[in-house]
Amino acid sequence: MNRYTSRRRVLSLVPGLAVAAAASPALAGAATGGSFVVRDVRIFDGHRVMERGSVMVTGGLITEVGGLSRSSRHQVVDGGGRTLLPGLIDCHVHSFEGSRADALRFGVTTELDMFNDPSALPAARRQRRSAAKVDQADLWSAGIGVTVPGGHPLRPDWDFPRVVADTDIERFVADRVAEGSDFIKVIFEDGGPPPRPSLPTLTTGQVRSVITAAHRHRRRAVVHAEKLQLALTAVRSGADGLVHVFWDTEGGPEDIAAIRRSAAFVVPTLSVVDWGTGAKELLADARITPWLSATQRHLLQQQPPDRPGRPDFLKIGSANVRELHAAGVPILAGTDTPIRANANGVSMMIELSHLVRAGLDPREALVAATAAPARAFGLADRGRIAPGLRADLLLVDGDPTTDITDLRAITAIWKNGHLVDRTPPEQERAPQLDGH
Numbered sequence: 388m389n390r391y392t393s394r395r396r397v398l399s400l401v402p403g404l405a406v407a408a409a410a411s412p413a414l415a416g417a418a419t420g421g422s423f424v425v426r427d428v429r430i431f432d433g434h435r436v437m438e439r440g441s442v443m444v445t446g447g448l449i450t451e452v453g454g455l456s457r458s459s460r461h462q463v464v465d466g467g468g469r470t471l472l473p474g475l476i477d478c479h480v481h482s483f484e485g486s487r488a489d490a491l492r493f494g495v496t497t498e499l500d501m502f503n504d505p506s507a508l509p510a511a512r513r514q515r516r517s518a519a520k521v522d523q524a525d526l527w528s529a530g531i532g533v534t535v536p537g538g539h540p541l542r543p544d545w546d547f548p549r550v551v552a553d554t555d556i557e558r559f560v561a562d563r564v565a566e567g568s569d570f571i572k573v574i575f576e577d578g579g580p581p582p583r584p585s586l587p588t589l590t591t592g593q594v595r596s597v598i599t600a601a602h603r604h605r606r607r608a609v610v611h612a613e614k615l616q617l618a619l620t621a622v623r624s625g626a627d628g629l630v631h632v633f634w635d636t637e638g639g640p641e642d643i644a645a646i647r648r649s650a651a652f653v654v655p656t657l658s659v660v661d662w663g664t665g666a667k668e669l670l671a672d673a674r675i676t677p678w679l680s681a682t683q684r685h686l687l688q689q690q691p692p693d694r695p696g697r698p699d700f701l702k703i704g705s706a707n708v709r710e711l712h713a714a715g716v717p718i719l720a721g722t723d724t725p726i727r728a729n730a731n732g733v734s735m736m737i738e739l740s741h742l743v744r745a746g747l748d749p750r751e752a753l754v755a756a757t758a759a760p761a762r763a764f765g766l767a768d769r770g771r772i773a774p775g776l777r778a779d780l781l782l783v784d785g786d787p788t789t790d791i792t793d794l795r796a797i798t799a800i801w802k803n804g805h806l807v808d809r810t811p812p813e814q815e816r817a818p819q820l821d822g823h
């Protein structure tokens with residue numbers, strides 16, 4: 388696709404913007420955030436829906452919401468028939484070169500990385516504090532997750548520190564914090580059932596020690612657990628959140644109540660157990676395909692290797708999401724990209740559809756992708772449309788608070804108040820990480 392024509396296409400979808408952009412010095416400014424007004428638009432503020440209002444952005448920050456008290460010389464975007472939302476937050480990704488740009492082009496303005504090389508973290512921290520025009524999502528990261536030799540994730544190509552029997556856990560966690568980990572990710576995964584191999588994992592005592600050390604360092608501790616019993620042990624050990632839902636078996640009322648009592652949140656990542664059905668749906672959607680990079684398309688086309696006799700993880704996981712949500716457990720949206728036919732940004736569209744099928748209403752699914760993760764992870768400057776917050780915004784045709792698939796009809800994305808160019812890059816970059 389020609390860069391010039393596709394840029395024109397974006398602008399032509401926003402009446403008034405092409406003209407106003409030329410007249411507005413703020414939009415061209417690189418060092419500070421952009422300024423504009425979206426008028427007469429349905430507003431989903433991260434919690435509630437206002438059927439008609441306006442939002443003013445000045446210097447990259449949201450300055451007014453609802454009825455505007457001041458006039459301005461900002462460019463005006465007509466919101467008629469559209470919905471304005473906070474930029475989406477994907478609570479479970481693994482980044483690689485170019486992945487955060489892919490995310491941003493689908494309205495995911497913030498990503499939480501759940502296991503990765505910590506070398507990119509100082510730059511990520513600088514970016515997320517700035518209001519500059521950027522071409523990629525902001526990032527928070529666990530850095531290196533806590534696991535054991537031979538344990539999940541299996542990464543023979545990467546020699547990262549792991550916990551052994553005599554590891555000083557306090558020191559181990561302190562090292563992660565020194566590397567820049569924003570939160571601590573614990574891998575509690577014993578593998579199996581056959582033909583999947585069983586795997587060594589942390590002891591219950593080690594899990595508890597890691598969580599305690601994380602809290603001493605004022606870091607949240609989140610746990611990878613795909614099985615009910617491991618999930619229960621994790622929350623009883625003080626975990627702040629589970630970054631998959633358990634999908635080995637349906638939890639009973641006592642199990643669900645125990646998780647509720649723990650106050651832990653759950654990031655279900657149902658898109659990683661749909662075995663590519665969600666990816667097929669995206670690849671057949673004309674609202675999606677023009678904006679896919681070669682890398683996103685490649686990832687969505689992967690057919691995950693299935694296992695004969697595999698339980699229906701999506702069905703079991705969805706039933707657990709339904710019960711957890713009904714009990715009041717905070718549900719947060721996350722995709723686990725690029726694992727199993729998931730791609731950054733775009734797969735959030737499927738994850739939110741899965742959450743709606745599991746029993747959240749569309750507005751609740753949007754809360755799970757905006758205000759709820761901001762609250763759960765302490766991201767105070769984003770996740771809602773409110774005065775003083777960062778202007779990470781998404782404008783879509785229709786009303787995703789009643790039909791979640793309307794989220795796919797993106798009209799405009801702003802990061803720090805700057806309009807995002809959705810033109811996909813043509814070159815493919817292979818993701819490096821294969822575990823989760």
Ligand SMILES: [Zn+2]
Pocket residue numbers: 479480481501723822823
């Ligand atoms: Zn993962």
